[in-house]
Amino acid sequence: MTERWGELDAAATLRPPGPGDDKYRRGVLGVRTGAAHYPGAAVLGVSAAWRTGVGMLRYVPPVDDAAPPFGLPTPAAAVLAARPETVLGPPTGRPCDAWLIGSGTDAATRSAAELRDLRALLAGDAPIVIDAGALDLVAAGDGRTAPVVLTPHAGEFERLWRSARLGALPDDWDAHGTDAGPRARAAARLAEALDATVLLKGSVTVCVSAEGWSRRIGPATPWLATAGTGDVLAGILGALVAGRAAELRDDPGLLGRLGATAALLHDLAARCASADAGADGSGRPIAAADVAAAIPPAFAELASQRR
Ligand SMILES: NC(=O)C1=CN([C@@H]2O[C@H](COP(=O)(O)OP(=O)(O)OC[C@H]3O[C@@H](n4cnc5c(N)ncnc54)[C@H](O)[C@@H]3O)[C@@H](O)[C@H]2O)[C@@H](O)CC1
Ligand SMILES: Nc1ncnc2c1ncn2[C@@H]1O[C@H](COP(=O)(O)OP(=O)(O)O)[C@@H](O)[C@H]1O
Incomplete structure (x- = not known):
């Protein structure tokens, strides 16, 4: 029986702001997502990251992307245009605390320069959320050093399973x-x-760690x-990962708990938006941007359950 990740569990992983915070201490997230065909x-x-309370967000556009x-x-x-508070371009001084890569990208059209940059992230120490078109970069024994959390849907999961040669x-x-x-x-x-x-x-x-920790969230x-x-x-x-990246060094299992919390918060926002x-x-029907817009009230509802 896979244990359920409940609202109290999720609330305990949230990191509300405090008087000693500044934009850096709230967490800097680097984002390499989107491509010519998928700017959305x-x-x-x-938008979702800003609404979840990240301190600073650097968006790094695809290298050598098609027009x-x-x-x-x-x-x-x-x-x-959508989020003018976003800082554009790769970090020049202080590195990002965490990265999000892959959403809205396609491995088949990735440039060599983009691949080189993504591999450099995997060879670093900042935790990485890996979605959609970057999932192919992860393989058994690939020598990566960054802690990673993969976010496949069932189709992507089956592809990963095949490429991992699990039979x-x-x-x-x-x-x-x-x-x-x-x-699970x-x-x-x-x-x-x-x-x-x-x-x-x-x-x-389901959110599962390499060490076998697992939790279920939903049905959403x-x-x-x-x-x-x-x-x-x-x-x-x-x-969420950028906000607690420093703690991940001493507590690698935190990545799984943050993954489960993200799924729960996502569902709460969707319930809120769809009534x-x-x-x-x-x-009522909702679209993805409506879910992003409902994250702040969902976050508040969850955070109010912190003990
Ligand atoms: N506005 C945008 O720019 C959007 C961009 N998107 C991007 O579009 C790219 C392609 O994503 P897709 O997932 O459509 O394409 P994929 O080619 O990765 O997967 C779709 C295939 O997987 C199969 N599949 C099996 N189980 C599935 C499941 N539970 N959910 C979805 N597909 C399942 C489908 O039958 C389909 O053949 C990604 O990079 C994604 O981030 C999408 O997120 C849609 C919105
Ligand atoms: N039937 C469903 N009920 C509830 N949530 C769902 C259902 N199907 C998909 N989801 C959720 O919707 C999201 C879809 O993500 P994904 O398949 O990656 O779509 P996209 O690539 O278009 O963004 C996931 O968070 C998934 O958990």
């Missing part, structure tokens, strides 16, 4: 299943093989099953 994914992740089609803005222009998927694996047990067991095998924390998304999300409101909500989740997690408090599909 960058906007969604960046955007249809006269679309570049990801950087779209990000700045056939378990008999009880069901991509759309809501039974946490089989999902499969995620645990992948997490151990890749030496990574795995946040396997779905109606029921089914209104979440729309394009871009995963990009929002990645932004929430990036902000579906019971996560039973009542309420």
Whole structure:
């Protein structure tokens, strides 16, 4: 039986601001997401991270990216238009506390320069949230030094499973299943093989560490099953990790707890936006940007449960 990650557990991992804080101490998140065809994914992740309380956010545009089609803005222009507080470009002095990479990117069109930069992050020590088009960068024994948390949906999970050469998927694996047990067991095998924390998304999300710690979150409101909500989740997690990156050095298991908290906060925001408090599909339709907009009240609701 996979234990449930509850609101009290999640509340205990939040880091409310204090009088001794400044923007750096609140956590600096570096973000390398979005591409010519997916500027929106960058906007969604960046918006979600700001709304989760990150201190500073540096958006690093894709290197050598193709020109955007249809006269679309570049990801950087779209990000700045939506969130002008975002700092543009790679860190010049103080390094970022954590990174978010991959949402809205495609490994098939990644430039050599972009690959070199991403590999440099993996060879560093700042924790990294790895989503969507950057998941292929993680392999067993790849020599990475950065602690990583992977955020695959079921399709991406199956791809990772194959590339990790784990053989056939378990008999009880069901991509759309809501039974946490089989999902957590499969995620645990992948997490151990890749030496990574795995946040396997779905109606029921499971968060599993390489050491075998696992928790379930959900079922979440089914209104979440729309394009871009995963990009929002990645932004929430990036902000949470940046805020507590220093503690991760002494407490690597914190990455799993932050992953589980991000999934819970994401669901709370979606319930709030969709007016579906019971996560039973009542309420109203929402889109990913609505979920991002509802993070602050959801955060407040969760933080009020801190003991
Ligand atoms: N506004 C934007 O810019 C958006 C950009 N997005 C980006 O689009 C890129 C492609 O993402 P996709 O996930 O669509 O494409 P992928 O090609 O990674 O995966 C989609 C494939 O996986 C299969 N699959 C199996 N289980 C699935 C599940 N539970 N959820 C989703 N697919 C499942 C689907 O059948 C489909 O064939 C990513 O980089 C993503 O971040 C999306 O997040 C949508 C919004
Ligand atoms: N049926 C569902 N019920 C509740 N939540 C869901 C359901 N399907 C997907 N989700 C959630 O929606 C998000 C979708 O993320 P993802 O598949 O990465 O989409 P995208 O790449 O379009 O952002 C995840 O957080 C996942 O947990």
